Amino acid sequence: MAELDWIKKGYKIIDNFFTKEELEILQFYTLKKLEDDKTYILDPDTASPGWYKDALASTFLHLKKPLVEKASGYKLFPTYTYWRYYCFGGQLTKHTDRPSCEISITANIKSNDKWPIVVEGRSIDLKEGQAVLYLGCIAEHWRPGKYKGEGMAQVFLHYVNVDGPFAHHNNDYYFYATDNISSKDDEKKIRELKKKFKENNK
Secondary structure (H helix, E strand, C coil): CHHHHHHHHCEEEECCCCCHHHHHHHHHHHHHHHHHCCCCEEECCCCEEEEECCHHHHHHHHHCHHHHHHHHCCCEEEEEEEEEEECCCCEEEEECCCHHHCEEEEEEEEECCCCCEEECCEEECCCCCCEEEECCCCCCEEEEEECCCCCEEEEEEEEEECCCCCHHHCCCCCCCCCCCCCCHHHHHHHHHHHHHHHHHCC
16 A cells, blocks of 8 residues: 555654644644643653653544544544643654554644654654654654753654554553553564564665
8 A cells, every 4th residue: 555655664754734723723732831831741761851652632532533644544543632831942852652652643833943853764854834744652753852942842743553553552641651551462572573673664
């Protein structure tokens, strides 16, 4: 299937993931979140505030599911969202994510500065409203160095394949990324999938 060609390299760019009207709402909402919502998680790894399962982001998690299903070629269960605002000095080190991030979206909401996301060695500069679809628990991703700009708002939408090995993570319920998030069986499956992915990309 042509839709599955992206699987080999581990990512796919989606233009106009958010419409102009949606983007305006999200950008205004970001400002209000920063001004009024002090319930954020200050992530020690990224040195940036974030919100787990934010109500508006979770709404888009469901609204954008058909688009992500079409782009990925899979029938999907939504799992969770994360809203992050990178501040000066923020960072994102090389990593892969937990099983509930099998099929992931990183969308650029607001940024006045270029700070690319790197997926499997490919540097990607996302414009506002653009998104990158990637294999969150398999493809290594990060951002180079530390953020030197004035502020960058990103929304992460996560899904699992309905027919895949992590379908039981439907509607992820963990409060924070450092909780006990995967079983030994999940970890074994991820190791096997990573090995297969690396072999297919030699």
